[in-house]
Amino acid sequence: GxxxxxxxxxxxxxxxxxxxxxxxxxxxxxxxxxxxxxxxGHPVFLIQLVKSGEVKKQKRLTFQFGEAKKNSSLxxxxxxxxxxxxxxxxxxxxxxSEKLVFGKGxxxxxxx
Amino acid sequence: DTGVSQNPRHKITKRGQNVTxxxxxxxxxxxxxxxxxTLGQGPEFLTYFQNEAxxxxxRLLSDRFSAERPKGSFSTLEIQRTEQGDSAMYLCAxxxxxxxxGPHTDTQYFGPGTRLTVL
Numbered sequence: 001g002x003x004x005x006x007x008x009x010x011x012x013x014x015x016x017x018x019x020x021x022x023x024x025x026x027x028x029x030x031x032x033x034x035x036x037x038x039x040x041g042h043p044v045f046l047i048q049l050v051k052s053g054e055v056k057k058q059k060r061l062t063f064q065f066g067e068a069k070k071n072s073s074l075x076x077x078x079x080x081x082x083x084x085x086x087x088x089x090x091x092x093x094x095x096x097s098e099k100l101v102f103g104k105g106x107x108x109x110x111x112x
Numbered sequence: 113d114t115g116v117s118q119n120p121r122h123k124i125t126k127r128g129q130n131v132t133x134x135x136x137x138x139x140x141x142x143x144x145x146x147x148x149x150t151l152g153q154g155p156e157f158l159t160y161f162q163n164e165a166x167x168x169x170x171r172l173l174s175d176r177f178s179a180e181r182p183k184g185s186f187s188t189l190e191i192q193r194t195e196q197g198d199s200a201m202y203l204c205a206x207x208x209x210x211x212x213x214g215p216h217t218d219t220q221y222f223g224p225g226t227r228l229t230v231l
Contacts, residue, residue: 030216042203042222043155050217088154092216097168098209099145100220102154 003027006089006103013079014111020075021106023089032072032091033100034063043088069094074106081110116206116223124229125194132190133226137206144187145205145220146179148172155203155222161187162209194230201225 003026013019023032031050035043047056049065049072056063060083062075072089086107090100117136125131137144143162147155158177159169163184173179176194181187191198203225207218 033219035222042224043205045219045221048219090154098143098216098218099157099160099168099170100155101157102147104152105154 004089004091004101004103006106008106009104010107010109012109012111015081016078018075018077019079019108020073021087023072023074023091023103025070025091025093027070027096028094029069029091030094030096032065032089034072034074035088035090035102036085037088037105038085041085046087076108079108079110081112084108084110116204116221118202118204118223118226120226121224122227122229124231126231127196128193130190130192131194131228132188133202133204133228134186134188135204135206135223136186137204138208138221139185141206141208141221142184143207143209143218143220144181145207146187146189147203147205147222149201149203149225150199158189191228194228196230199228199230201227 005024007022033048034046037043047063053067054065060077064073086105088102088105090102119134145160146158149155157170159179161181176192179189205220205222207220209218
């Protein structure tokens with residue numbers, strides 16, 4: 001079955017620092033979606049990446065899809081306390097079903 | 113509020129009882145998904161509907177679980193003879209799938225979830 005690994009699983013940063021989280025798949029992906037879940041909340045859609053090598057930016061968040069469409073990254077610059085939460089990648093396998101297969105997520109905490 | 117809604121938000125039940133959850137999707141959305149999430153894990157897919165047709169079921173969905181979407185709008189998820197291992201957050205998501213856009217293009221919007229505790 002499809003394996004999705006997110007690294008790191010936990011990240012603690014000082015406010016203002018940059019960091020990157022990675023999502024790796026064992027199979028070629030059709031596309032990948034990223035979600036953010038605040039503590040006690042539900043997953044909220046952030047972005048969808050479709051094309052090989054695609055880069056999309058949302059303010060301080062930069063999302064990238066790998067050239068081989070097997071991995072993706074999320075980079076956050078100048079982290080703020082409002083960035084706290086768990087970030088999930090949710091890929092869809094090439095030729096696979098419509099379901100999203102979530103990784104375990106990357107839990108971010110920010111020291112003010 | 114035009115987002116996905118779920119009821120109840122919390123449910124506490126005793127082992128062996130049946131429970132039913134409801135999901136109301138965003139009104140124009142033709143797809144509805146059910147996921148289950150336990151602490152420290154990402155959501156796990158259970159099943160999804162396109163309109164009233166149930167198109168995929170996970171192997172996680174044992175014969176104690178059943179989902180319906182009779183009129184292609186709201187959906188219900190029933191768990192019979194609940195077990196303690198069923199304790200989790202049950203999340204519903206909806207999306208608008210456009211055939212002309214091809215597969216895997218819909219964006220799923222999640223509801224607030226129903227937290228089930230089985231004692």
